[in-house]
Amino acid sequence: MKHNLILRVTAKTLIPPIIIFALYVQFHGDFGPGGGFQAGVILSAAIILYSLLFGLDAAEKVITPTVARILASLGVLIYMGVGFATVLLGGNYLDYSVLADTQVAGQHLGILLVELGVGVTVCSVMLLIFFAFAGRGRP
Amino acid sequence: MLAIDLLSWFCLISGGLLGTIGAIGMHRFPDFYTRQHAAGVTDVLSAFLILLGLGLQAGLTLAAFKLLLIFMFLYFTSPGASHAVANAAMHAGLKPMADKQD
Numbered sequence: 001m002k003h004n005l006i007l008r009v010t011a012k013t014l015i016p017p018i019i020i021f022a023l024y025v026q027f028h029g030d031f032g033p034g035g036g037f038q039a040g041v042i043l044s045a046a047i048i049l050y051s052l053l054f055g056l057d058a059a060e061k062v063i064t065p066t067v068a069r070i071l072a073s074l075g076v077l078i079y080m081g082v083g084f085a086t087v088l089l090g091g092n093y094l095d096y097s098v099l100a101d102t103q104v105a106g107q108h109l110g111i112l113l114v115e116l117g118v119g120v121t122v123c124s125v126m127l128l129i130f131f132a133f134a135g136r137g138r139p
Numbered sequence: 140m141l142a143i144d145l146l147s148w149f150c151l152i153s154g155g156l157l158g159t160i161g162a163i164g165m166h167r168f169p170d171f172y173t174r175q176h177a178a179g180v181t182d183v184l185s186a187f188l189i190l191l192g193l194g195l196q197a198g199l200t201l202a203a204f205k206l207l208l209i210f211m212f213l214y215f216t217s218p219g220a221s222h223a224v225a226n227a228a229m230h231a232g233l234k235p236m237a238d239k240q241d
Contacts, residue, residue: 007226010216
């Protein structure tokens, strides 16, 4: 309990910037390096860091495995939903150009939504894998 | 501009030199704690000097601000990581070499 005090204080100051950086990577991914996969991994790394220092039970209060499971499928649903929305609007599958009035705005909106789906799924699947491994010995 | 260039190159070279010294120390020292010492002492200042040199090249731009953010991140994590590794070794019962010999 006492021997990791320094790590706890360091991590407490670092976890919020890590989460903000994950959001930056997520939503800046169409202009710079980044995207949904990287952002999801960074966000789940923040929560895994939290659970390494404060225990698995505390981390599972932040995001329970049930919620993570729902989010994992929700991300795939967003991805698929964008694809089918473009089909319904008269384009090909995942042809973003038909999503908005102009082609550029449509591409922009489409890539943002698809990356959001990827980010949500990657983050929650990473957390689920971590929870499954870390919680092996528990009753 | 020559003065800034000279200062920036001085920072970059001394930062690189410090990193090299840390790497040599990590390679040559005999046991875990002394190696940890060599790496842990040099790495923050080496990173600071390199980032300062790059920041002087960048001037007052967004890139310099990003370099500052990288420095802040290293400033908090690097000593924390050194502490975590040394603490884990101590906790696992690894004795420093000086204690073993007498």
